[in-house]
Amino acid sequence: MAALLSADPRPRRLAAPSRSRRASWSSRLRTSAPGSPRSGWGGIGWCLRSSTCWRRSAIEAPAEGEAFAPVRRSQDERWNINLAVARQFHARDGHLSVPRKHVEMITMDGGGEGMQEAVKLGAFIDNSRRRAATLSPERRAALDGLGMRW
Known part of the structure; x- marks a missing residue:
């Protein structure tokens, strides 16, 4: 019993590495x-x-004089991409009750072998609901056509 009371309940620390290893x-x-x-x-x-x-690496090096820059899109282009993704989701699932963190993949550059791009559909739908009062009538009608729950 005395041995149990005198035992230290804290775990022992591991020894620090030697100076040469450090x-x-x-x-x-x-x-x-x-x-x-x-x-x-x-x-x-x-x-x-x-x-x-x-x-x-398997990544291609940029051509001489070519710079790395993300693709910059105008607000109208981003709206059209987000709306296309919302249509794709609605056609597949039949609703627009999308969780905020949902990411949908869409094929860019048309055709079957275009690049896949991730679009944050959940954030788009949530932000559209929050900003419903400031949306233009055309944009609001486009979302209404998909059965958007305001």
Whole structure:
């Protein structure tokens, strides 16, 4: 009984690594990503600028003078894409009761072998409901045609 009372209920800490192991581990972290100031990965920006990274990966390198930039779309283009995704969802499921986190895939560039793009349909539907008072009559009529629950 005395042995049970004197036992320390806290778990024992593991011993810290030796000085040589600590140094080699931290130096590997510091040099793991060229251009990272201290330790860790430091982002992948170094990989995008490095020709060796392009040769080792399956990603195609950008052409000379071509820059990486996300596709910028106007509000009307985004509305049309979101509406097309809402029509696709409604045709498949018969309703627009979409959870806020729902993401729907749509094929861009027409045809059967275009690129797949993820569209946040749940956020679009939820935001449309919240901003119903400010929607134009045409946009509101388009959503009403799909049986939108306001």
